[in-house]
Amino acid sequence: MAKKSSKKFGILLCALILAVIVGCQSVGGLNLNDMILKQIDVSQQEQSQLFELEIEFNEELISREEPEIASMVKEFSKISLNIAHAKMDEQGNQWINGVFGFGKGDIPFTLHSDSKTVRFDIDGSKRPLIIELPDTDPALEQSQQAMAETIRQLAQKVAAYFVRGLPNPPVLSVDRVSSSVHGVLTNLTKVHAELNGEQLGDLIPVYLENLMNDKEGLRTTLREVFQWAQELPPEVLSVFGEGADAVLEEDADIDAVVEEAFAELIPVLEEAQAEIAKAREEEEWGEIFDKGVTMAADLYVDDSLHLRKSFVELIIAPAFFTAEDSPVRSIKIRSSGEMWNVNGDVVVPQVEVPGNALTVEEAEGLQGYQALRLFEPSSVLYNVLKNDFKIDDQSFVLSDEWGIPFYVDSDGTAYVPIRATMKEFGVKLQVPAAKGQIRFYDQATEQAVIFQTGSAKANVNGKSVTLEHKVVNDGHFVYVSADDLFGILHAEYSVSDNESGERIMEVARDL
Structure with missing residues (x-):
């Protein structure tokens, strides 16, 4: 169930973005509450998405770092996922x-998954990575899907209370527009919203106040939760702990259960209000909810209120970022x-597993240089792994006291x-x-080596x-000079x- 639900994270994230930035009160005839909740209805779709992250570093501080670290910081100061x-x-x-x-170049990739397998193809890789998922009993999988659907339905009902209390941001407008979606001109409703950190901080106590004022909404939500839980099978209900079956049995007095839960939650909300009020008097509140943090969004929904296009920008530049020691x-x-x-009608074919696929178990046992050889030397990822992360380099430490020790003879030979x-x-x-x-x-190094104890002759390829020195026996162990x-x-x-x-002996090899 967790795997199935996690695949819908992006859809639920859209709903969260809508909720945080847009609020819920109707504007221009558009019911923003319904628009937010509508995104939970999406079970399948196609989409394109561009994510960009740009970090402006404190150049003076970065200049004091080692050249390799400073170079890597700059390479990753701008990254994108298209x-x-x-x-x-x-x-x-x-x-x-x-x-x-990122700064080094572009790395194309393809990710393909079904109920049994995840396949990851990355540009420059000679072999795709395969993750085999554990087999699931068909009856159990059907039960999990049914449970996921039940949770989704509950989320819609519960979310309505929490979304309904969200206040709208200071800048909010709604317009009818025609815009291209995947090459098709589509009639859409555009919602534009803007908000800064200080305004967000001001809206938090308003939101809590709205939740407190909607006591009937809280009671209704609690009733929905308890009625939903009553319909769960015993094995699932046991997750809620001892006594849950007694509270949620079919002939339980739901009104009494709801009132008891309501009486426990109201003090929690009141305490949260008090804590927020106290926090707003502290200096840290202003540092967190700073005007330098700004959010803006253009969200486009179709006539069925499904999100069809979006542009969201978040700029984090609070006052404390200007401090001399801020990186x-x-x-x-x-x-x-x-x-x-x-x-x-969205169709995703089953994953094909080629004969040369690399499994997770095989990948875990690879040395760094072996992992590097899985990529074409001309590829961007090969360059990054070898020259920036140096994954093919090897280093370790030997001791003359622990493990199987090394030693230095009277002539100074190790x-x-x-x-x-x-x-x-x-x-x-x-x-x-x-x-x-x-x-x-x-x-x-692609070398076949043969040593013979007691001999100063060896065979290499x-x-x-x-x-320079003979190979020697010392008890149960064979030693060779470090120089050789x-x-x-x-x-x-x-x-x-x-x-x-x-x-101690420090050993390093740059491959």
Whole structure:
């Protein structure tokens, strides 16, 4: 049920945006309350959506950071998510095609899901990522769908009370317009609203007052909730805790139950009013609800009150962002989109799983350099992962006290345990072909290496190599000099003493 419900989050978010920005009182003949609640009716549709985030940083502070950090901050100061086409059918199957954009470039992607599988294709990736969803018993799935529908119906009834109390923003207008929606000229009602942080802060106590004044609305809402709960099966009702079945049994006195709940909720609302009144006297209230925070929206609904187009802009630039130690000067968030085929015939095909698909289990076991090789070197994501996040680099620390320790001999030569060290690189030793032989294949450098205990000769990719020091046995462990091993593996190391006198070896490899 959670998976099915989460797929409708975007639709419910539209309703929330409408509620917060628009309010609910009728304007220009348009019932804004009905318009908000109508969005909960949407079970399937197609749409396009553009999200943009722009952050203006404090350049003086950023200039003090390391060059790599400063560069990355600038690269991500402007990001966008452009959903060119998304569709969701009645069963909750989804198909999304879009582009993620930022300073380094654009990364196209496709997300496709059904009841069994989620497939994620990303530009430059050689293999799609597949997430297998657990099988669901058909009877259970049907029960979950029925429960989700019941909750949706309850949400409509409960939301009416909370939406009805929302006050309208100071700037609000309604006009009839003709505008293109997915290439089709459509008659729409345009709702324009504007609000700043200070005004929002002023509306909060008004909203609580409206809820308090609508006591009959609260009673009606409580009655709807209890009547809905009475119709739930026993196994679901048990979620509400011990005693719920007694309170909600069929012959329970609903009027008494409602009045008891009402008597408990009214003090809660009164306490909230008191807390808000107290908070408004504090300096922090003005910092949070600042004029520098502004919201504006153009929302277009059709004659059935379904949202068909939208543009929402939020600018966050409160006074405290101007402080010298503030890392951010302003944040701008914009969203625009179109919706079509609302509750129409939307078809999303089943997910196809190719033979080369990458599973989550396989991905979790990959070394950084292996994950990087899943992408084309010419792709944007490869560039970011390698040069910005350096996911293919390897580093670890060895100690002369814990684990299988390394040691330094009397000549100052450092020796490392071969098996434990290769494990840090993500490499397992192979079955030896002869006694005293140590074999492994380092995929990162594409080298097959063979050592022989007691010998200063090694074999690398079929060629004989002379080591500076012999491979030695020390009890149950085989050691090779750090200079020899890390020289072959293209790694660097350093040895130092920490504050407690422990000698540590830091190893790093830039691939």
